[in-house]
Amino acid sequence: MKNLSLRIIIPVIEGYLLRGKVDFIINHVANLKNNKFTNNTLVFYRKNMKIPINLKSCVIVTSEKEVISKFPMSYTIIYVNEVSQAYWRFIDFYRSMFDIPVVGITGTCGKTTTKEMISHILAPEMNVVKTIMSQNGLANNIKYLLQINENTDAAVIEMGVNTTGHIFHTARFFKPTIGIITTIGTDHLEGFTNHDAYILEKESMLTAVNSKGTMILNADDHYTTKLDKNKFQGKFIYIGEADHSDFKIEKVKYYQNGMRYMVKYKNEIYFGFVPGFGKHNVYDAVFAIAAANLLGISVTTAIERLNTFTPVIRHLQLHKGINGSTIIDDTWNTNPTSIKAALEVLAELSKGKNSIAILGDIEELGDYSKQEHEKIGEMVINYKIDYLITIGDKANEIAAKARELGMSSSKIYKGVSEFYFMNLLKKIANRHTTILVKTSMRKSFRNLMLKMKGSKMG
Structure with a gap:
């Protein structure tokens, strides 16, 4: 997390100082779901939060003035009308401090592998923040967001869904500039009224991505082809075997320890190999190549780097x-x-x-x-x-x-x-x-x- 002065934070969260110093420096944030506490932590206090009282310093944001007596004099206390609103004001402010590309990835399958492939391609040039394995639930989002700091060049984030609204909430955190929908199949249907509602949730990715950004879609996926593309005003890029694909996949073959394939882009032909078996791994690779290309990595370089990609554990x-x-x-x-x-x-x-x-x-x-x-x-x-x-x-x-x-x-x-x-x-x-x-x-x-x-x- 980027170090921030309390002097900057107080007006953002519409609070006022009850006790302490406005020049206090924050380098960690805690709320009800993320309750790890260290020195210099900004705490958005809710009832039932167990906050240690042996820290050298801490900032408590509260709407209950009486809590001031619960904490040592070394703890700074900020009063706000409503803690939840103050928290969201802070989160929105923190994200707005960084003008970086954010790749958001959703889909029934392939999210984790595509995310890892993109990160692998970008790593030599860029400091990348990414989700850990398949830990893409909403409760983890703030942890990832606050890893972004002044040294971060890009973020690559999985956007999983269990029910309606999950993509919207994740987009609220990260404000993706590049969106990827890998596939739309059948999964997590208990959280939806029917399969159509699940498809609509995936379609909401088109409104989650910045309108000046880019969506990368699977040209061969049945449900993806039926999405309402009018919901997105930015640029579309297609990958797949279909003739209209911008990154056209051809000649996919099983080979020793992985897959060989050919991809055609802007009238150029590139030959690639990806460790890991299955045609789906080729699609994940080409998604990654297309995303990395938007971030300045040539197709040739991206393909070369995928030669050394390590397949995700317990994925085939x-x-x-x-x-x-x-x-x-x-x-x-x-x-x-x-x-x-x-x-x-x-x-x-x-x-x-x-x-x-x-x-x-x-x-x-x-x-x-x-x-x-x-x-x-x-x-x-x-x-x-x-x-x-x-x-x-x-x-x-x-x-x-x-x-x-x-x-x-x-x-x-x-x-x-x-x-x-x-x-x-x-x-x-x-x-x-x-x-x-x-x-x-x-x-x-x-x-x-x-x-x-x-x-x-x-």
């Missing part, structure tokens, strides 16, 4: 496993769109081998749960997976649909414990087997993954 990571098998660890999160991508990778990497898909419950689908799980059963058949193992009651619908569509009952199993899994896999897995484990971070059977990866070959 390959390991040697039980009986010498190959494990594809995709246990960070799960939704129908990412399962389709994972099954495609399993089918491709298991050519000439047996394939096993271990699939868990998909959470937060609400009334769409049964039909979405059944669609996964159809995918298992379409990708000709040899064995199916399901985890959880909801995932049973996957197994039931696969069985209905002709998969032999002898190739379908319901996982009930780690002990059961290990005994089963010891029987059906060998060095000619590829195993996909696709579950969510909340139900990832991490101990099982460790045991599968740690098992002896042979």
Whole structure:
């Protein structure tokens, strides 16, 4: 956080000094959700906040004058009419101090990888603030915003959604100048009245980005093509295989440890490689290339830097496993769109081998749960997976649909414990087997993954 004088802050939050000095320097902010306290902390005080009284210095912003007696004389006290309004005035003021590009990324899948790729490309020239892994909830936003200071050159922020209004609130924090919508599929539907409401929330990205900014969209994504583009007055850039794509993806091929591809931009052809398997990784890479290009990094340089990109942990990571098998660890999160991508990778990497898909419950689908799980059963058949193992009651619908569509009952199993899994896999897995484990971070059977990866070959 940039150091700020209390003399500047008081008029911004429309407060007045009850006790203390106006030349006090602030270098940390705390509120009800972010309650870490250090010396020189500006605290927007709410009831039930437990504030230590052994700090050398602290500034309390309050609408309760009587709290002045609760704190040592070394603590500065500022009175405001309403703490929440004062807090938002401060946040808006703090963001307005920095004229930097902010890339906001939303989408059903690919947010984290795209964010990490952009940051990786920018890192040699720029000091970048970014969200940590997939920690993109609203409660984390202030932490990221206050990491921006006078040394920051750019910010790259995931904009996740669980219900209506989340994109608006994140945009209020960060005011993105570049927006990316990776894909629009099916996820977090419990927080929406229906799938159309989920799509509308993603569409709100068009109003979240600065009207003089740029939106980067997936030209091949079904729902993205149906967005109301009139909501955005800035510039559109499209990536994808469609002919109208500005960054046109061609000749995508699986290669050793990753994907080879070609991208055509402004009549120039570029050849690239991205570590990590799956066509979706190529799309994420081209999103990153397009965003970095807007920030002054040439396409050639961006492609070169992605050669050394490290794939995000538990996103289709390959390991040697039980009986010498190959494990594809995709246990960070799960939704129908990412399962389709994972099954495609399993089918491709298991050519000439047996394939096993271990699939868990998909959470937060609400009334769409049964039909979405059944669609996964159809995918298992379409990708000709040899064995199916399901985890959880909801995932049973996957197994039931696969069985209905002709998969032999002898190739379908319901996982009930780690002990059961290990005994089963010891029987059906060998060095000619590829195993996909696709579950969510909340139900990832991490101990099982460790045991599968740690098992002896042979």
